[in-house]
Amino acid sequence: MVSSSDVRRLFLQAVISRRVLSYKLANVIWRKCIDAVKVPREDDRTAWDSFTGKVNESLNPLDLEFRHLHDELTGREMYALVNRKGDEVAQFATDYTPAEIAYFKAIVEQIMLAPHESFSVSSLAALREVNFLKTNMSKTQAEVVLGSFVANGWLLKSQRGRYSLSTRSLLELLPYLKSTYPDEVIECTICLEILTRGVSCHTRNCKVRLHEHCFNNYKRIHSTCPSCNESWTNSSKKLVPVGEGAVKDGQDFNRRVRKKQTDEGSEGEEEEDDDDELEESQEPSQAKGKKGKAKAKTNGRSRKSEEEAENSGADDGMDVDEDEVPKRSQRKSRR
Known part of the structure; x- marks a missing residue:
């Protein structure tokens, strides 16, 4: 004797063989x-919603879910059978190695922390993430x-060569994204x-964000x-773009890191990348160049004129950092 549970079982067998399917295709299979x-x-539609609800009730003991989400590019309603737990046991079901999974998570982090709500990362920045992983x-x-991330539908690659999250990633990684990047998820x-x-709305501090199809x-x-x-x-x-259109080439050159909770409960920053170290290494040479210019411009001045310039807080023709002014006065007070 047949029952509605047989329909669910047959439906799931058909869905498992597919990664992501549209509502139209899922409805035809049903x-x-x-x-x-x-x-x-x-x-x-009411019968369909009732059917998917019963399917998810059957999947609950397995920590699986038949989840739906609208495609951000087309607006089509998409469905996928996803794992609700991202533990080590779940990772055994993938063809990727632990190193490749760690690499994928690193790219996801750069996408979520991208500046100007661009939610994308350049090819150069994506490849640079390998340098920060403890792998060979x-x-x-x-x-x-x-290339395999794109081919398997985990990432999208645009004509500009920028990577962003696909509908499949948003479907399967939604709990992970919300728990890991609560301040970045919009x-x-x-x-x-x-x-x-x-x-997004062009009014300053307005929090309105809309998908293109919703807009x-x-x-x-x-x-x-x-x-x-x-x-x-x-x-x-004009309305402000969210996504790849919100960033110009080169704006994501500096690598960003997520704040981590320390053992004491306070937030701490991870180490920055070599780009910041490069900038720091350039600062002494820049400061040295400024000092050389200052000496050239003060040649021929008397000791008195130098002290007057020091008291005024600037030499003629020089831009003085405001932070250096108190330092100069302190040096003078020690004399």
Whole structure:
């Protein structure tokens, strides 16, 4: 005797063979499973939502979920069978090595911490992450692994050569992203789903963020911001892009790191990358150059004129750092 559980079992068998599928395809599979089992069929959305709810009840003991999310580029509703736990046991189910998983997490971190809410990272910055991992992975190997991340639907690569999170990553990594990057994860004001590409209100400090498809639906009825009520049609200011369009080439040259909780409960920064060390190593030479210019400009001056210039806080023709002024006065007081 057939039952609705047979429909769910047959449906899951069909879904497991696919990575991510659209609502349209998932609905077709569902109806075919109903026809195969020969139970009464209901085609409305309410029946579908009830069916997926029962599917997730069956998956709960396995820490699996049939999760849905709208594609940020097309607006299509997408579904995937995802693992709700990211422990070591779950990682055994992947074809990637621990080193490759660590590399993927490092790229995800740079995407989530990208400046200006760009949520993307350049190819150069992605390859540079290999230098900060305790692995023997070469940059040539990293290029191959990056290609597999794109081929398997974990990352998207744009024409500009920038990497961003795919719908599959957003579906499967949503709990991880929210727990690891709570301050960086933003949600669409309309659909309340995670947002890594779209538009934001041009008003300063306004928190409104919209997917492109949500914005297109919203502006058909409304012409003002849903939060600050600023006009989006008559204003000369354009909406600010969120995602790759928010960053210019070279703006993510400096590597960013996530703040970690220390044992005492306070936040501490991880070590910065070699770019910052390079900048620090350049500072002494720059300071030395400034001192050389200062000596050249003070040649021929008397001791008295030098002291007058020191008291005034600046030499003629020099830009003085305000932080150096108290230091000079302290040196003078010691004389």
